[in-house]
Amino acid sequence: MILESDKISHNQQVSLLEIQKAGVQLFIKREDELHPVISGNKYRKLVYNIEEAKRQGKTTLLTFGGAYSNHLVATAGAGKLAGFSTIGVVRGNELKNNVKAQSENPTLSACLDYGMEFEFVTREDYRKKKENAFIQRLKDKFGDFYLVPEGGTNEWAIKGCEKILTEEDTIYDVICTAVGTGGTISGIINSSKPHQKVIGFPALKGDFLRKEIEKYTISDNWSLNLDYNFGGYAKVSQKLITFINRFKKETNIPLDPVYTGKMLYGVVDMIKRGVFPKGTKILAIHTGGLQGIEGMNSVLRNKGKELIVI
Numbered sequence: 165m166i167l168e169s170d171k172i173s174h175n176q177q178v179s180l181l182e183i184q185k186a187g188v189q190l191f192i193k194r195e196d197e198l199h200p201v202i203s204g205n206k207y208r209k210l211v212y213n214i215e216e217a218k219r220q221g222k223t224t225l226l227t228f229g230g231a232y233s234n235h236l237v238a239t240a241g242a243g244k245l246a247g248f249s250t251i252g253v254v255r256g257n258e259l260k261n262n263v264k265a266q267s268e269n270p271t272l273s274a275c276l277d278y279g280m281e282f283e284f285v286t287r288e289d290y291r292k293k294k295e296n297a298f299i300q301r302l303k304d305k306f307g308d309f310y311l312v313p314e315g316g317t318n319e320w321a322i323k324g325c326e327k328i329l330t331e332e333d334t335i336y337d338v339i340c341t342a343v344g345t346g347g348t349i350s351g352i353i354n355s356s357k358p359h360q361k362v363i364g365f366p367a368l369k370g371d372f373l374r375k376e377i378e379k380y381t382i383s384d385n386w387s388l389n390l391d392y393n394f395g396g397y398a399k400v401s402q403k404l405i406t407f408i409n410r411f412k413k414e415t416n417i418p419l420d421p422v423y424t425g426k427m428l429y430g431v432v433d434m435i436k437r438g439v440f441p442k443g444t445k446i447l448a449i450h451t452g453g454l455q456g457i458e459g460m461n462s463v464l465r466n467k468g469k470e471l472i473v474i
């Protein structure tokens with residue numbers, strides 16, 4: 165195995181004043197430290213997909229993502245490590261033929277460093293990413309490939325995400341995670357115990373996720389908290405940036421602005437509001453995504469806003 169499916173990350177306790185006051189305990193599972201490039205849930209999602217691609221004798225991985233996608237970089241990095249060529253189908257064709265702009269985008273430039281080839285498509289075409297005719301067009305252009313879906317979520321990814329929780333984690337009452345496509349939380353739900361509650365914090369608006377998660381899970385010990393998406397995918401506010409910077413300063417744990425920052429803002433806010441009874445042990449999963457900070461900082465810099473401290 166190129167990536168190890170049984171890799172274990174450690175749980176780090178954080179003791180912000182408001183957490184102590186509420187009489188609960190909060191631990192962060194440092195999945196962000198699994199690998200410098202293929203970090204957090206991306207590592208979990210790619211382990212078995214890479215194995216499967218090898219088993220099928222494929223030599224190329226093709227996947228989809230936006231110009232700041234954590235998944236795109238992780239696939240490029242994992243592909244390079246495992247000896248695959250990689251193709252990234254990128255949402256939006258503004259950067260097509262603009263090599264300078266591509267190299268100024270930290271996400272795309274990292275992908276290029278790992279040898280990824282890009283196919284920039286219009287937003288309209290991007291929406292066709294699950295249609296056979298669209299996939300066939302990509303095959304006609306690039307030849308045969310192993311398709312890793314957007315966000316990396318498929319059955320193999322869920323199997324990988326089932327390894328996030330270990331037997332030692334049965335001591336926690338509540339497990340919290342950020343949610344994008346729903347794959348990560350599905351794996352966590354499948355390996356959680358009946359006495360545990362799993363709470364997902366979607367980083368984007370929309371209630372379609374519930375159905376997606378139900379497709380992959382059978383237990384009902386989970387819920388989604390839709391109150392902390394900060395207006396939608398990749399939207400941030402000063403309050404969120406202030407929280408992320410304070411969290412880093414007081415705990416030395418960096419958070420990304422798209423997923424883990426919003427999730428932890430939500431967890432700490434729920435703690436402050438007394439949602440969890442005294443004595444509750446909470447485990448929040450750090451799903452990585454830190455490569456996204458640089459891209460967000462370039463947006464914040466252009467707007468003259470406070471930057472996220474790395």
Ligand SMILES: Cc1ncc(COP(=O)(O)O)c(C=O)c1O
Nearest residue numbers: 344345346347348423451452453
């Ligand atoms: C850092 C990070 N955390 C959480 C998620 C959400 O994972 P999922 O799409 O499996 O719900 C993603 C991406 O999708 C991510 O990049």
